[in-house]
Amino acid sequence: MPDLTIGILGAGKVGTVLSRLLVAAGYRVLISGSGPASKIALTIEVLAPGAVATTSDVVARDSDVVILALPLGKYRSIPRELLESKLVLDAMNYWWEIDGHRADLNDPRVSTSELVQEFLGASRVVKAYNHMGYHDLDEGPQPTGTPGRKAIGIAGDDPSDLATVAEIVDATGFDPVVVGTLHDSISLEPGSELFGANVGAEAVRAAVERFPATERGLEVASARDVAA
Amino acid sequence: MSFELGLNSFGDVPTDNGRVVSDAETVRLLIEEAQLAERVGIDVFSIGEHYREGFVDSAGAVLLAGIASATKTIKLGTAVTVLSTNDPVRLYNEFSTLDAISNGRAQMVLGRASQTQSFPLFGYDLADYEELFEEKLELFMKLQRESPVTWSGTVRAPLVEQTLHPRMQPGGIPTWIGVGGSPNSVIRAARYGLPLMLAIIGGQPERFAGHVDLYLRALEQFGMPVQPVGQHALGLVAETDDEAADLWWESWKPMVEMMGKERGFYPPTRERYDLELASGALFVGSPETVAQKIVRMTKELHISRFDLKYDLIGLPVSARARTIELLGTEVAPRVREILAKESTDA
Numbered sequence: 001m002p003d004l005t006i007g008i009l010g011a012g013k014v015g016t017v018l019s020r021l022l023v024a025a026g027y028r029v030l031i032s033g034s035g036p037a038s039k040i041a042l043t044i045e046v047l048a049p050g051a052v053a054t055t056s057d058v059v060a061r062d063s064d065v066v067i068l069a070l071p072l073g074k075y076r077s078i079p080r081e082l083l084e085s086k087l088v089l090d091a092m093n094y095w096w097e098i099d100g101h102r103a104d105l106n107d108p109r110v111s112t113s114e115l116v117q118e119f120l121g122a123s124r125v126v127k128a129y130n131h132m133g134y135h136d137l138d139e140g141p142q143p144t145g146t147p148g149r150k151a152i153g154i155a156g157d158d159p160s161d162l163a164t165v166a167e168i169v170d171a172t173g174f175d176p177v178v179v180g181t182l183h184d185s186i187s188l189e190p191g192s193e194l195f196g197a198n199v200g201a202e203a204v205r206a207a208v209e210r211f212p213a214t215e216r217g218l219e220v221a222s223a224r225d226v227a228a
Numbered sequence: 229m230s231f232e233l234g235l236n237s238f239g240d241v242p243t244d245n246g247r248v249v250s251d252a253e254t255v256r257l258l259i260e261e262a263q264l265a266e267r268v269g270i271d272v273f274s275i276g277e278h279y280r281e282g283f284v285d286s287a288g289a290v291l292l293a294g295i296a297s298a299t300k301t302i303k304l305g306t307a308v309t310v311l312s313t314n315d316p317v318r319l320y321n322e323f324s325t326l327d328a329i330s331n332g333r334a335q336m337v338l339g340r341a342s343q344t345q346s347f348p349l350f351g352y353d354l355a356d357y358e359e360l361f362e363e364k365l366e367l368f369m370k371l372q373r374e375s376p377v378t379w380s381g382t383v384r385a386p387l388v389e390q391t392l393h394p395r396m397q398p399g400g401i402p403t404w405i406g407v408g409g410s411p412n413s414v415i416r417a418a419r420y421g422l423p424l425m426l427a428i429i430g431g432q433p434e435r436f437a438g439h440v441d442l443y444l445r446a447l448e449q450f451g452m453p454v455q456p457v458g459q460h461a462l463g464l465v466a467e468t469d470d471e472a473a474d475l476w477w478e479s480w481k482p483m484v485e486m487m488g489k490e491r492g493f494y495p496p497t498r499e500r501y502d503l504e505l506a507s508g509a510l511f512v513g514s515p516e517t518v519a520q521k522i523v524r525m526t527k528e529l530h531i532s533r534f535d536l537k538y539d540l541i542g543l544p545v546s547a548r549a550r551t552i553e554l555l556g557t558e559v560a561p562r563v564r565e566i567l568a569k570e571s572t573d574a
Binding site for chain 1 (some may be wrong): 344357409410411412414415430435438439441488491492493494
């Protein structure tokens, strides 16, 4: 499995932490920022040694799996033609302080990963690595089976894609927990109990079960009922 | 090794015997606290910049001018100036005036802001967050380092052969770049050859060691001389660890609940808080505990300056005063004692 080349679009806080974890797991890692490779070369050399700093086009073209770790508000800048038919992990969140206030990104009827899937059309999107803070991601990895190991909730529509993502999550030091479909991934977004959660698999599963009865869960359900 | 200890205030409104202190009283309290800080030997007193209920630090330069007139030696800075939504020309004028009033004691930390109320308030688009900072930093440093200045960009009217008055000292005032973890911001500080202030408000502070390494490597790559690294953290000092932990938690819990509600994450538990005290970013404890933690940071992060944000909405006035006193009279000498001993041992 570590034969995979994993690409990361975004060389900020989350992107650099993820590339460290993936390199440690034995994957070949390509990473890009918003500009030329030279702009992030030193950052990657120091913060994520072993990953290759390159351009977004090369990341998209040469990777088997691509992780989105850029500000969500910029998702339309993703080179989607180069991602056709590829597995894409969406680690992005609507963060109004970065993205500005955007009604389109804050609609309880759709998850933001569904918007990303819609834009990427021919790619297969799975939500992963979005709900845990980057400090916790950095500090959390543990070998499989370690008591108290932290968990990452993942969501997607295709069982075999979810299996691939689960393997990657496990290899990077976390227990994968499938929380549902891409539509359900709203339970991993800001405003939901799981957002910011740094807990084990049992606690993630319990929070997923509780979600429909929470204030946010009820708000989402009612918006979706009206829409249906 | 010279080591600077500073205090940061965001102008958090305190309580006094259970009563919520008024905004105006809080403003006057800050002046008294800065005087106290000077008396107990704190090196720098710095004010943040926020625009929301519970904080009275919206006019930093005015506050600092008041403090300047009430003190003699303590350095006067900003814990963060939100450069993105300020006009660099106006800032230059305010801080060159502050530097004149205080006889050379003015300094600043510039940042992009983690709280963003100033954007709608002053008519800026949050989507321009990055561009605003980049352009304004260019202009602001030009104003500090050159004269006359000719500049044009997209974020304000162009300047042609302008010289501002009162003049700052040649080269300007000490100007730090505050960063919250973005590698790009670290590189930017190095590009301008400006000292780096790490705002570490969550997680294990040691995790920023990579950022310090990145900063030093980038300075070298840009051909800039080595610059100091500082750390901004939140905390409280009391006689014992338990007393400090309980006192801070009382005001910390509602604060984090409020922030969590706005940002869409759930509040932390006491369990997580205790962990944060033990190994995380909060500097809450007895003088010895806080001193040891600061010393650890000088090793892990090579900091030569540590700023403690000592105020927190709802925290009693008496607890704030005690933090300032203990930081100056016990923590600072202890930190310097350990560092001096280690440098002779080495």
